[in-house]
Amino acid sequence: MMRPAVVSALPHLLRLSRVSRASMVERQRRALQRLVAGVGPRVPEVKQRLARAGLERVTNLADLRRLEPVERADLQVLDLTSRMMPGLDVTKLVRRQTGGSSGRPLVVYRTPLEEHFINLYRRRGLRLMGLTPRDRCVTLVWPGNAERKLLALGLRRFLGVYRDQLLIPDESLEAATNRLEEIRPSVLVSYPSILDKLVEDRRLSIRPRLVIAGGETLLPEVRRQVTEALGARVLNHYGMTECNQVAFECPTTGHLHIHDDAVLVEILHTSGEPAGEGEQGEVVVTSLHSYAMPFIRYRTGDIAIAGSTACECGLPLSTLFDLRGRVSDFMIAADGSWIHPVTLIGVMLRVLGDRVRQFQFVQETRTLMRLTLSTAEPLGDAIHTARSAIEAVLGAGVIVEIIDIGKQPIDRLGKHRTCISRVASIYDEYDPLPLSP
Numbered sequence: 001m002m003r004p005a006v007v008s009a010l011p012h013l014l015r016l017s018r019v020s021r022a023s024m025v026e027r028q029r030r031a032l033q034r035l036v037a038g039v040g041p042r043v044p045e046v047k048q049r050l051a052r053a054g055l056e057r058v059t060n061l062a063d064l065r066r067l068e069p070v071e072r073a074d075l076q077v078l079d080l081t082s083r084m085m086p087g088l089d090v091t092k093l094v095r096r097q098t099g100g101s102s103g104r105p106l107v108v109y110r111t112p113l114e115e116h117f118i119n120l121y122r123r124r125g126l127r128l129m130g131l132t133p134r135d136r137c138v139t140l141v142w143p144g145n146a147e148r149k150l151l152a153l154g155l156r157r158f159l160g161v162y163r164d165q166l167l168i169p170d171e172s173l174e175a176a177t178n179r180l181e182e183i184r185p186s187v188l189v190s191y192p193s194i195l196d197k198l199v200e201d202r203r204l205s206i207r208p209r210l211v212i213a214g215g216e217t218l219l220p221e222v223r224r225q226v227t228e229a230l231g232a233r234v235l236n237h238y239g240m241t242e243c244n245q246v247a248f249e250c251p252t253t254g255h256l257h258i259h260d261d262a263v264l265v266e267i268l269h270t271s272g273e274p275a276g277e278g279e280q281g282e283v284v285v286t287s288l289h290s291y292a293m294p295f296i297r298y299r300t301g302d303i304a305i306a307g308s309t310a311c312e313c314g315l316p317l318s319t320l321f322d323l324r325g326r327v328s329d330f331m332i333a334a335d336g337s338w339i340h341p342v343t344l345i346g347v348m349l350r351v352l353g354d355r356v357r358q359f360q361f362v363q364e365t366r367t368l369m370r371l372t373l374s375t376a377e378p379l380g381d382a383i384h385t386a387r388s389a390i391e392a393v394l395g396a397g398v399i400v401e402i403i404d405i406g407k408q409p410i411d412r413l414g415k416h417r418t419c420i421s422r423v424a425s426i427y428d429e430y431d432p433l434p435l436s437p
């Protein structure tokens with residue numbers, strides 16, 4: 001059985017500050033080479049892509065770039081045997097399911113070894129963000145995400161390593177708030193939408209040292225509110241079910257450090273060309289230690305600003321300068337051209353800035369775009385400016401309707417989908433089920 005090289009990874013996991021950038025780059029290259037050599041001949045999905053690219057092996061990033069990227073919808077239509085190493089007993093594997101923000105969740109399998117190994121990178125990220133074994137850490141998740149977290153927490157508690165607690169709040173957050181007051185955690189880990197709601201009424205008297213937010217886009221306004229209400233440092237992290245934590249915020253510079261030795265991250269323009277430093281593109285990942293079910297050049301639909309390979313803090317990890325949220329659907333302009341959701345989000349944030357706490361674009365028809373906003377303060381005349389700016393992007397004939405719902409959250413369960421098109425979705429052609437009967 002092919003498996004990740006665990007032992008040789010330990011120095012990087014334990015003492016990253018002593019690792020040189022050159023050694024990190026070489027480690028990533030070797031992990032990539034090993035992964036493709038292992039799964040390429042055995043997993044049909046990968047084998048076919050290698051064949052189409054005319055590649056026998058992948059020894060470096062240049063080779064990898066010849067391989068066409070794959071997206072969730074491409075994998076959803078395949079049966080498990082096309083996506084997995086042969087000979088595995090799925091009942092002995094760890095099963096994960098993505099949140100389904102594209103409408104249809106994807107099942108992810110890993111061997112227990114892979115699962116724990118990949119989780120060590122997450123622990124490394126949390127440690128480098130400031131979490132210590134002495135911390136009383138509370139993780140708050142929405143009910144749908146609880147099950148898998150419970151498993152991970154159970155193991156850690158068994159090992160006695162981390163004094164973690166898991167809270168699954170109900171709608172009102174009442175019980176969770178009371179429990180937090182009892183536990184008085186020094187570190188709080190949660191989704192921006194939960195944190196936002198927790199601090200809304202300013203009733204919470206806990207003063208954690210550190211708040212780690214992830215799973216959804218952390219808008220500047222939410223970060224500011226949480227920082228102010230709890231008096232804590234708020235740091236962001238980024239990950240996905242397919243490969244666990246991908247990047248974590250550097251406490252020194254605020255950029256997001258990529259776990260280069262666990263995940264190979266590319267930021268690509270829509271043309272497929274790599275984005276340069278400071279440029280925006282889609283996050284495409286290769287999970288370097290996922291052998292049972294490989295994710296190679298996997299398009300995440302998330303948008304980020306490409307960072308640099310060096311950070312002032314001295315860690316040998318490359319960075320993303322920023323995350324710009326998820327891409328669910330493309331929108332259609334009046335002239336029929338596709339509009340990248342990030343364009344709309346960018347225009348909206350430029351006009352409304354920090355006052356927006358949550359937002360959701362829904363293109364109802366070719367001529368009607370609805371934008372629902374949860375805001376920190378009344379928008380006043382800015383709402384008209386925003387409407388004109390968005391209408392200008394979509395072209396004459398498209399009406400933009402903006403609904404300000406004030407402080408009330410838009411979507412309380414699971415991942416918040418920021419852009420939905422009811423006109424046409426890039427996922428439509430893969431969906432065998434009609435949208436309406």
Ligand SMILES: [Zn+2]
Nearest residue numbers: 250253311313
């Ligand atoms: Zn740094």
